[in-house]
Amino acid sequence: MKSQFTKFRLGDIAEVQTGPFGSQLHQKDYVEKGTPIITVEHLGDNRIIHNNMPNVSEEDKERLSKYQIFEGDIVFSRVGSVDRRAYVTKKEDGWLFSGRCLRVRVKDSRVSSLYLSYYFGLESFKEYIRRIAVGATMPSINTQILSDIEIQIPSIEYQLKVADKLFSIDEMIENNKETNKTLEVMVHSLYKHYFVNFGPFKDGNFIDSEQGEIPEGWKIVSNKDVFEFAYGKALRKKDRVLGNVPVIGSGGQVDWHDTSIVKGPSIVVGRKGNAGTITWVDEDYYPIDTTFYINNNLISIYYLYFALHQQHLEDKGTDSAVPGLNREVAYSQKLILPPDSVVQEFENKVKALFDKIAANNRENYSLIETRNYLLQHLLLEDGTSES
Known part of the structure; x- marks a missing residue:
């Protein structure tokens, strides 16, 4: 079974970008209406939570365009709960992410970003990333740590099939x-x-x-x-x-x-x-x-x-x-x-x-149990590498 999977270094198939430094964006820059900027508290269970979002002006959006997120990106928590991540959907296309986050943007046609976001939800992967984080009191990861992670991915056809199945379950949960x-x-x-x-x-x-x-x-x-x-x-x-x-x-x-x-x-x-x-x-x-x-x-x-x-x-x-x-x-x-x-x-x-x-x-409790079961059985059971 493992021979069907290909091993990749994350940095070779995706661009990992940290958010803007504190000197680039201050709380005083926030406006009542504008482009939302997400931070750690907006990272739900592979979904971006649309509550209490700060906004920036059109001018700041242009100035910080390097830190925009688009559909298919994956946003990680950079500090604290480093195993938290969320997949960017069409609803968040064009938003910004804060300096407390990292953005993963897939650039290889052999990898589905939606599948990858579910892969990052494997309990074995989450345990692994918590283990390799630096800092005792406040765990953190950076672009290098995330880029150096090795992952194992099946064929793109299988990825798309699995991601579609898991996403449809998540859609039912969100609808409820x-x-x-x-x-x-x-x-x-x-x-x-x-x-x-x-x-x-x-x-x-x-x-x-x-x-x-x-x-x-x-x-x-x-x-x-x-x-x-x-x-x-x-x-x-x-x-x-x-x-x-x-x-x-x-x-x-x-x-x-x-x-x-x-x-x-x-x-x-x-x-x-x-x-x-x-x-x-x-x-x-x-x-x-x-x-x-x-x-x-x-x-x-x-x-x-x-x-x-x-x-x-x-x-x-x-x-x-x-x-x-x-x-x-x-x-x-x-x-x-x-x-x-x-x-x-x-x-x-x-x-x-x-x-x-x-x-x-x-119904959502049952759907979540089903999704979590499928996560462990349709995705790679333990694809993280400690080498």
Whole structure:
């Protein structure tokens, strides 16, 4: 099987370019609208993340044209997480990359840049590049290190076939993510319509409250009157057994386990570390001891998810080395308590949207497992060289 692969030095089949030096581009050069410039935090799972992107003017774009990226380029993190890379699609064609990144541009017709970007995603390759990075406190790579890497590549026909298969899976994953973003906007809009703008009740009577005017018959209550902030349970790493139960920490999912202690759907609130963060969990799970989870709730969990966001619990944490959310402080926060019939009507409208989001997440989990399996079996299992 290995005889079907050809060994290449990366620098012989691709141009490796570092980003602009700090003296060439300063934060003060950024403009509100212009050409985006990507840096390490924009490198997702072989995709460029289009969030919080700085922009440069047309003049700076021309001045820094040497650092443009085009469809088919691959951008690496130069410092820190040196195993992170992203493939440049048509959407990012003509953008720029920062000095904290390296650009790989394939120049050999025997190599597919899309295939190469997936090759760089092999766990064996990522382990290898972490190993050869320089610097103990802040690992880094440079053009020479990356250029000198040896890779093994099959025929171009096979590359194109494999890359197309993997890319089609990634496209399905991205489509599900985009669908979920739209669904999330819809559920937030419904909550705002019902419980912020009071759209369905605008023709009724309103009364004054400590939270402003609310429809007559509604109440203002404390969190403690409606639900319990239950403590998550410690789970030592050595006691974790790999399974399909998500382990939820204050910042979201941190691991998998074989045993759940809370049924979903449910809400987890960060207690230590990411204090006050709110995570929706749509399946049975295990909340660890850096969290609270909502328990014994007397009102719809779907309504509470949005009502808790309105309380901005992330601003109520203690100012210490490890930020924490005091349970009594969390209990004392106020929320609007509508009649049961109103809350049930709202739940009936949003539950189908939440279920669709959950179904898309489950499908993506399955697609990611499939893609990762194919990465190991369709690409070269271990093509990195330590020579």
